[in-house]
Amino acid sequence: MPITVPVLPAGVDPAWLPREVWRPLGSRRTLVDGSGPLVETVHGEVAAGCARYGGAVVRGTRGARGAPGVPDGSYDLVLRLVHHGGAGRHTDPALLASPGEEGFVHERSGGTTTVTASGQRGLLYGLFHVVRLGEDAFRGDRAPEAHRPATELRMLDHWDNVAVHPVMGQVERGYAGGSLFWRDGSAVADLERVRGYGRLLAACGINAVSVNNVNVHEAEAHLLTDRVGDVARIADALRPYGVRTHLSVNFASPVLLGGPACADPLDAAVREWWAEAVRGVYAAVPDFGGFVVKADSEGQPGPFTYGRSHADGANMLAAALAPHGGTVHWRAFVYDHRQDWRDRSSDRARAAYDHFATLDGEFADNAVLQVKHGPMDFQVREPVSPVLGALPRTRVAVEVQATQEYTGQQRHVCWLGPMWSEVLRFRPGGEHGSAVGALARGGMVAVSNVGDDPFWTGHPLAQANLYTFGRLSWQPDAEPRRILDEWIALTFPSAADRLVDGLRTVLHGSWRTYEKYTAPLGVGFMVQPGHHYGPGVDGYEYSPWGTYHFADRDGIGVDRSAATGTGYAAQYSGPWAELYESPGSCPDELLLFFHHVPYGHVLSSGRTVVQHIYDTHFEGVAEVEEARRVWAGLADLVEPARHARVAERYEEQVRCAREWRDQVNSYFLRKSGVADERGRTIY
Amino acid sequence: MPITVPVLPAGVDPAWLPREVWRPLGSRRTLVDGSGPLVETVHGEVAAGCARYGGAVVRGTRGARGAPGVPDGSYDLVLRLVHHGGAGRHTDPALLASPGEEGFVHERSGGTTTVTASGQRGLLYGLFHVVRLGEDAFRGDRAPEAHRPATELRMLDHWDNVAVHPVMGQVERGYAGGSLFWRDGSAVADLERVRGYGRLLAACGINAVSVNNVNVHEAEAHLLTDRVGDVARIADALRPYGVRTHLSVNFASPVLLGGPACADPLDAAVREWWAEAVRGVYAAVPDFGGFVVKADSEGQPGPFTYGRSHADGANMLAAALAPHGGTVHWRAFVYDHRQDWRDRSSDRARAAYDHFATLDGEFADNAVLQVKHGPMDFQVREPVSPVLGALPRTRVAVEVQATQEYTGQQRHVCWLGPMWSEVLRFRPGGEHGSAVGALARGGMVAVSNVGDDPFWTGHPLAQANLYTFGRLSWQPDAEPRRILDEWIALTFPSAADRLVDGLRTVLHGSWRTYEKYTAPLGVGFMVQPGHHYGPGVDGYEYSPWGTYHFADRDGIGVDRSAATGTGYAAQYSGPWAELYESPGSCPDELLLFFHHVPYGHVLSSGRTVVQHIYDTHFEGVAEVEEARRVWAGLADLVEPARHARVAERYEEQVRCAREWRDQVNSYFLRKSGVADERGRTIY
Incomplete structure (x- = not known):
């Protein structure tokens, strides 16, 4: 049957x-x-x-x-x-x-x-x-x-909370409703939609799901032990489509869950506690995938508490998982989130490399180091993380963010395929070295953008990000526009050419459009604190999060050169270190990430920095307005509910893009005093 | 007995x-x-x-x-x-x-x-x-x-929610724990502490309490009708100390509570609904004081919905209350909270006067117009509201804020007596006119700073604000330092001279100290959005709240002159309008409230604006550090628990004051490019 x-x-x-x-x-x-x-x-x-x-x-x-x-x-x-x-x-x-x-x-x-x-x-x-x-x-x-897939692990990490978090809600950084998996403190009663989710994932090549938030709070910690039955039910629903279930765990689980009073990874009782916990998980979920761990990061506990290295921490969990074929995904997102903004010698961008590069070769075979694609945190533009080429003897996974925390929160169209493709094609060792997509032996991971929204992703067009991630994780050197065409052909079967063209028009350039109207030239983090939606040019400028642009009346940017800055540029291998070291050779789009320059600095585009800011912000808004117009013209070709949902979000995107344009331009006009060459309205 | x-x-x-x-x-x-x-x-x-x-x-x-x-x-x-x-x-x-x-x-x-x-x-x-x-x-x-008291109504408005609000908590802008009155969705079971609260209020002259938040949410709306029994229990506890109970009501109560489908104040059914509701309240609370109403303000419903004036709205409620001897306190805090920051012709400061001045003489005898002391919102420095002298035929109450929303949130010492005293002694009509304290025939109102904290006010020294308010409400022209001495003598009976001197030292100048290290020269609102604690120089600069400083590389401030600005200065009577109109005659401490000036503008103090900013911020921190030192030296004279609580808060105050100093100074150094004359460290 x-x-x-x-x-x-x-x-x-x-x-x-x-x-x-x-x-x-x-x-x-x-x-x-x-x-x-x-x-x-x-x-x-x-x-x-x-x-x-x-x-x-x-x-x-x-x-x-x-x-x-x-x-x-x-x-x-x-x-x-x-x-x-x-x-x-x-x-x-x-x-x-x-x-x-x-x-x-x-x-x-x-x-x-x-x-x-x-x-x-x-x-x-x-x-x-x-x-x-x-x-x-x-x-x-x-x-x-x-x-065949390029890597054997192609995973979605759901930042879903079992218990609704008072600040972060049910899904941390979720913009698509509640959780697919969890409701009212338990796994959802009817798992039919979860089965359907597994089927969608299989259809784009994803084979693993981590079912809870990497920030593991009280209720979620128990999924490892007395609540593992909930995990097993979800695993049962996903298994028929080849999707294995993983779990985020709290490094202090022994302490939280009534085990040993410490979580020292070299403590025998702690190790045995984990081994026993893992046996329990496999008894319930025979094909369990393994753990995802955020340790010593943004307040989460970790091995530093016990004077142990992250390799010690990861290897302890790897040892517990190894007999059963499980893997630990250890996140490299470790940095000081209580930094003093006054101290310009500290550099959050350096942190992952500084913490992990020296540990190469120390990780167990079934430990994977999960590295965010950029050194900061999923900004619209970052350089590729230098960690991705720095640990040849370590299984490294690349983590991208499908949920659009910093890229419009699924109220804005921002198709991330081109960004991810740039990362995956980047060759850390230079043009003769391997691309990130090939180096990522530990897998490809995306933070999920899915919730219980009827369209799965809040914005119907954000489905393209999920699909694109799956297909890129299978074939990292695939041409993203070909993947997008696949998605269009499947999602809009028998679409008229006008619809196909329209979808391409509004999606192809949407990432660069978003970049244009938000933070310029790689500088990042000009967002409202906390929720991260909408402009806040100084929103993170004096914060403890290590996210600064140092704009003053003369110039802007972070000097990360080796010669005069934080030295971050030197974390790259040969050709890149040299390229990024000098403002003259640094690519325009990353200039302010690597250098502090005067507003009058002339980009390789021939424009000054400040004129670039004005121009791109006007262009970005014009592009969103045009996309809205194009979408409106497709009303006869798209089901009414889907068309209306997208149209409504375009209204918000246009409003918000104008707010970005005007706040960013006003900020820099007020600060620099340089008038727009074209005399457009700046407030 | x-x-x-x-x-x-x-x-x-x-x-x-x-x-x-x-x-x-x-x-x-x-x-x-x-x-x-x-x-x-x-x-x-x-x-x-x-x-x-x-x-x-x-x-x-x-x-x-x-x-x-x-x-x-x-x-x-x-x-x-x-x-x-x-x-x-x-x-x-x-x-x-x-x-x-x-x-x-x-x-x-x-x-x-x-x-x-x-x-x-x-x-x-x-x-x-x-x-x-x-x-x-x-x-x-x-x-x-x-x-005899100067006014017959001396009231505390508690912004307490019956149901804990998901964002604002149990007490909106409360910094002293939960509510004294409400717990778990009802009036507290044991009202003995409320009786004790009434006694404290009587001992400083307060005779009225409004027991719920002016933002009246769903649960609180029912206090008017089916939940009036809870109000009656509180009233019973306060009555033996001469304190009458008032209620904040939602203008849309008829709609919310199953009455008529509209809340039009001229609709006969609506008026009868209110009359009936008021009869119910008086049946439960025979000496009920009346209503407090925030209407058409920050999203609350009001008469504008029906094309009616605020006098129409207030008079409808006054008519319902009149047969029973009750009063309606109608707040004048009406402004556009969805302002466009790009539009410099709009001015929130103008709003209360623009809305209410023309209504003078239209309010019923038992309607009181409750006016915030300044035109904005309880900033550390504002001019006195021009509304306070503008409605001679209206009973006006002055509203101050004991809860320290913008003045350190009871983590900082900020004794507000001198500020309130300045307001109450201000003579809107010039030196021969009456003082605000005499003009406020409708009463004196403070937003309460009290919660269920063991020290009542979170910071033990913030009790002085509550006491001072009570005594000033009785005698508005009292010398605040004399009131403070009363408070010291009562609170610390038989205190050694060293303790009395120490308390005076840390309290007397604390408001001006707070002003020094926060927003300069009356400009206001350089706070973190939402919670309003800690510095955010641009925190409200591009917001819809009408709270801007317009700092650019050349200067700062809001031009509210009649000649070239928003015209706000002309809302004052003769001598004040003239004084505020020109930067040359405007008092230093209000300069940036009324004028946009270059950083090099020389104040009447002889310092430039930017040097004033640097100097006051360094001074303010030094003063807090000194106050912390003085307090530490009183350890042998104060009960340990009280001393420890204050000492711990001084640590936070010093930390936060330094953050204010460094962020504000850095912001203006980066923007102006003007170095500190004294070469101190600015980042």
Whole structure:
């Protein structure tokens, strides 16, 4: 019996899996061949598609030996699980062997499209590959292509709280309603939507979810022990779509949960406490993925309390997880959040490298160092973190933020694909070195932008960020615009060219547009404190958070050069250290991140810094106004609810962008005294 | 039987009524003569003092006819209620008649001190007058002195919420713990502390309390109708000390509480709804004081919704209250809180005058216009509101803020007596006109600084603000330092000279010290948005709240002149309008409130504006450091708990004052480029 495909609650958007995407496959004859629970999922999906569109599915269970009594040539599509090293249609064993647990081989000849996988997840991903191809999957011939993910861990971290936090709410930095997983202090009673979420994730290549906030408060700490049953229920819902469940844990769990009175990672009783806790978790969740840990960071406890290193801390948890195949994701987001703004020698940007670079080689095999893509905190523009090239003997994961904390909070359109792609293509060792996407052996992680909102992500167009993250985590060197086209084709099936063009227009440049009307030239953090929405040019200027621009009447920026500044630039390998060291060679878009320059400094664009600020802020608003106009023109092509939701958010985006423009421009006019060359209105 | 004096819960500070203040009276022979519930209170107080200190009290009930069988000469103290117009010892009927319901005549001859009152409250206030005098009350002879309050309403407005507000908490802008009145959604079960609070209020002359926040949310709206029983319980607890209970009401109450679907003040059904509601209140609280209303202000509903004037709104409520002797206090705090910072022609400071001046003469006799002392919002320095002299045919009350929202939130010492005194002595019509204290026929109101904190006010020294307010409300032209000395003598009985001197030192100049290290020269609002604690020079600069300083690289301040600015200065009467109009004649301390001037503008002090900013900020911190040192030196003279609480808050005050100094100075150095003449460290 095929499993039943998830049925989303009424009114919940199907996102990139609307019914219509199943038509090409569902109207044909398919063989699903192989055995195992995820093969049942594949069968269930195909069966549902066929039930809807008149096709037929045959279920085989012989794997490489072919389905019983039916020649493959009778099918339009064969989805086949082969045993590793077994003989199939392919005569090249290397090709067959290469895809691994999650890969698949896709080919077409003689009127039959074939997906062959040696692992169940591979078959599932192969199925969704066929779905993505649509009618193209059933045209002409196609030589065998092997598809495999670049990294075996492609994870979403949900910053969801079990108990609603008095300040941060149910989902910390969440802009899409409440939690998908938690309600009224427990896992949600009806997990059908969570199953549907797992299906959406599988369809874009994500295979892991951490189900609670990295800031682990009291209620959430108990998920590790007496509340693990809640975790198991969620894991059960996600498992059929190949998604493993992870848990954020509090480093002080032994103390919080009635174990030893300390959390010293070298203390035998503490280690045994963790080992026992992990055994309990695996008893409840046999395929549990592991832990995510934010330690010694923004007030969270950590090994520093006991004079231990972060390697000591991570390795203790790794040791507890190792017997069960689990992994610890140890976040590198460690810095002094009680910095004195008066002290210009301290530099938060340096912190992760300073804390972790010397620990290279000390981490256990199943410990992953999870590094934010930039040295600060998910600003619209940051350099790539120097940590990402600095620990060759450590499994490093790259963390990006799909939830738009600093990029418009899902009230603004800001498609982050191009930013993430820039990070993943960055080569820390220079042009002959590997790209970040290849160096990130520990995986790709995004902070989730999903909640219980009917559109999943608050802003309907923010679904594109989630989808793009999944696909980039599978193939980090993919062209993001090609991924966006996939998303458009799936989400808006049979879209008219005008709609496709319109969606491209409003999404393609939206990140750069957002950058234009907010903080200029890489300087970052000109936001309202606390909630981080809307402009506050001096909002973090005199704060303890290490986030300064040092604007005065003469100039602006942070000197992070080695020669005269904080030395951060020297944390990069050769070519980058040199490039960033001098204002003359530093790329314009990062100039104020690396240098303090006069307002009259001439950028490589030929404009002065202050004129650049004025120009980009006027341009950014004009671009948002234009995007709003384009969207308004698509009203006849988009379902009314979706169109209205986006249109309404464009009103807010335009309002807010104008506020950004006017506050930033007024701030710099008042400070610099330099008039706008074009005489536009600045207040 | 005398009533029992309130017994405060263990650990609650007795404030200005410690046991010892009763010794002079309690060790003597007293006659309490007259009848009525408040006479019983007086009797109870005297009896309790005598029980403790060995004196004796005789209870007479004959009033002017003398106590039965005992000649007055046998008493050290006679406290006597006489019937209005009746004959007593005094031969001058005018003198006897003059004190009114709340006044009293105090004299001493032949070894007997006599307090004569024609109203029960007068007798109660006379008793506390004797308590304040201590042994002096029983020395020598004293010719008859009539004491009476300057205004008949001396009120504390508690901004207490019945239901804890998700953002503002239990007490809005409260810095002294939870509410004295409300807990867990109801009036507190044990009202003994509320009785004790009434006693403290009576001892400083306060006779009215509004028991809920002027922002009236859902739960609090019901106090008017189905929850009036809670109000009655509080009123019962306060009544024995002559304190009447008032209620803040929501102008949209009819709509909120199931009455008519509108709240139009001219709608007959609405008027009848209110009349009926008021009847219900008086049935539960026969001496109910009346309503406090914040209408059309910061989001609260009001008559503007129906195209009616504020006089229409106030008069509707006045009409409902009039048959029962109640009063409506209608707040004049009406302004546009969604102002566009780009629009320099709008001026929040103008709002109250613009809204209300033309309504003079239109308000009912029992409607009081409650006016904040300054045109903005309780900043450390503001000019006196021009509304206070602008409505001669309207009963106006002056509202000050004892809770230190903008003046250190009871973590900083900031004795506000001198500020309030300046306001009350201000003569809106010029030197030959009446002072504000005399013009405020509608009463004196303070936003309470009291909560369920053991010291009542969070900071133990903030008790001085509450006491000073009470005494100034009784006698607005009193010398505040004399009041402070009273407070010291009562609160620290038998204090050594060193303690008295120390307390004077840390309190006398504390308001000016606070002004020095915070926002300079009357400019105001350089605070962190939302919570209003700590510096944020641009915190409200680009906000919708109408609170701007317009600092640029050349200068700072708001041009409110009539000639070139918003015209606010012209709202004042003759001499003041002229004085404020020109930067040359405007007092230094208000310069930036009225004028935008270059940083190099020379003040009447001889210093430039920017040097004044630097100097005062360094001085202010030095003064706080010195006050901390002085306080530390008093450790041997103050109870440990009180000393420790104050010492701990001085640490925070010093930290915060330094933060103010450094942020403000850095801001202006960065903006002006003008170096400190004395070369001190600015960041």
